[in-house]
Amino acid sequence: MNRTLLRGATIVSMAPGRPDAERADLLVEDGRVARIGERLDSAGADLVDLTGRIVIPGLVNAHLHTWQTGLRAVGTNWTLMQYLGHMHGGGAERFSPDDLHIATLAGALNQIDCGTTTLGDWCHNSLTPEHADAGVAGLTRSGIRAVFFHGTPYRDPEEPHPLTEIDRLLHGPIEAASLLTLGMAVQGPQYCYPDTAVADLRAAAERGLVASFHQSGGEPEGGWEAVRDAGLFGPLVNIVHGSDMPDAWVGTLVDAGATFTSTPENELGQGHGTPVIDALLRHGGAPSLGTDVDSVAPGTLFTAARIALAHQRGLDHAKHLDIGMPALMNAVTAKQALAWATVAGAKALGLDDRVGHLDAGMQADLVAIDARGLNLWPAHDPVAAALHADIANVEAVMIAGRWRKRDHRLLHSGLDDIKERLRASGERLVQTVLEE
The missing domain is CATH 3.20.20.140 (Metal-dependent hydrolases)
Structure with missing residues (x-):
């Protein structure tokens, strides 16, 4: 079983029945949120310290x-x-x-x-x-x-x-x-x-x-x-x-x-x-x-x-x-x-049974916002701080339990090549678009 335990963050789950914001751990098992609670057992899990971060649904x-x-x-x-x-x-x-x-x-x-x-x-x-x-x-x-x-x-x-x-x-x-x-x-x-x-x-x-x-x-x-x-x-x-x-x-x-x-x-x-x-x-x-x-x-x-x-x-x-x-x-x-x-x-995409809020059984699609940044600190209201975030504060992104961004860096190979191909495509197309 693949387990990841996020510890020390403020969780803004957007889930019905949960607090607007709570200091809690979040356990991910096999791509889904398994549990949100205090001091969850970390045995066998990849432990990630997110103290000073706000975790929100993706x-x-x-x-x-x-x-x-x-x-x-x-x-x-x-x-x-x-x-x-x-x-x-x-x-x-x-x-x-x-x-x-x-x-x-x-x-x-x-x-x-x-x-x-x-x-x-x-x-x-x-x-x-x-x-x-x-x-x-x-x-x-x-x-x-x-x-x-x-x-x-x-x-x-x-x-x-x-x-x-x-x-x-x-x-x-x-x-x-x-x-x-x-x-x-x-x-x-x-x-x-x-x-x-x-x-x-x-x-x-x-x-x-x-x-x-x-x-x-x-x-x-x-x-x-x-x-x-x-x-x-x-x-x-x-x-x-x-x-x-x-x-x-x-x-x-x-x-x-x-x-x-x-x-x-x-x-x-x-x-x-x-x-x-x-x-x-x-x-x-x-x-x-x-x-x-x-x-x-x-x-x-x-x-x-x-x-x-x-x-x-x-x-x-x-x-x-x-x-x-x-x-x-x-x-x-x-x-x-x-x-x-x-x-x-x-809800608009027909996926509200899988994503949109964080709770047990939902897909582990989430974002860790670095609230220690000068533009958010001190984060007196975690919900407002999350809304006020920008790309510089998006420290980590998880989709279906897999990290796609960590430490403010996309985890995707070949980004320089992708950017070069996008540049070449865009430069060719922009002239044809402007001609119309």
Whole structure:
């Protein structure tokens, strides 16, 4: 039996029924959390002293297009319309399978470095089966836990999702990868005809797969009603962005069990519309979080969580000021924001029975935050300190009981070669993207 005992840390488990923070040991056995408690028996275990650290569940980045990693920051000043024109107006079709592979590998490794242990990788540039396989291989090689959301470039609104490819992946490359599951990145009712949207979501439901689709601004039209009337909105449906969605629709979707993923930094910066977070909270829901595209915004989920929290608090303060009375306390807490980046992300990806919080039986996906750093010390409130962390504080990352980062260093061979391949790919692609 493979045993690791983490001793001396402050545990922020995010588990129901446990304290917000507790000084305790955490025992890992064969890839799972076996026990959390005081002075656990260390016999036969690899003992790791984490005094001065805060251990949290691994972050869940529920929406990221890793295939764009090689184009980092090229679109930082783009609006949404410029992004769509440059990236999807012809640039995406220039990617080779090798380009997609190295971008996915490097992007996933960066997520681990930043404290993400589970990734919703929305690969809507699977131009061919070879492209899809290259993406899956990149995720597998990185060691991250991920849902590979198979998607294609924007298609004719009458054209359904390629189910032969979904079934090939499901019973082939994905089945062979222990840390990967499959999802469907469908066009959704905003971008295809009602019958197509219904067919795609029904196909995902029949296979037990999460179907995720984009929605940014605009009144939901006939396709949404068709999906609702077919009874297909439920826990296996994930809406990305949901910006400016009418309140009644948010309530309908929350009641049906559908999940939302907000990517607040690029939503606010590019002009997607107002993030859906306020409406979700009013209807008893909660957002999961993503960083969306490294070509536009950095891939640090801690930053996304803090932006989401600050934006929501800003809205709350504005509401109070509108009636002439400042808020006497914040309605949204740091723990809620951390839950958006962990618990809610796991739920959105259909993995909440495995990851998102730390408790006996859960997968040992966790992050050790070095709270001795000058930017966090003294850590009077461990939950807030965890939320205030950044990559410099991410000392160690464990996925399924295996260390993927230790002593502030990724444990992955060939990083220099990966960086060089990413540079060469990005330099070739950036010119074609900017030409569009």
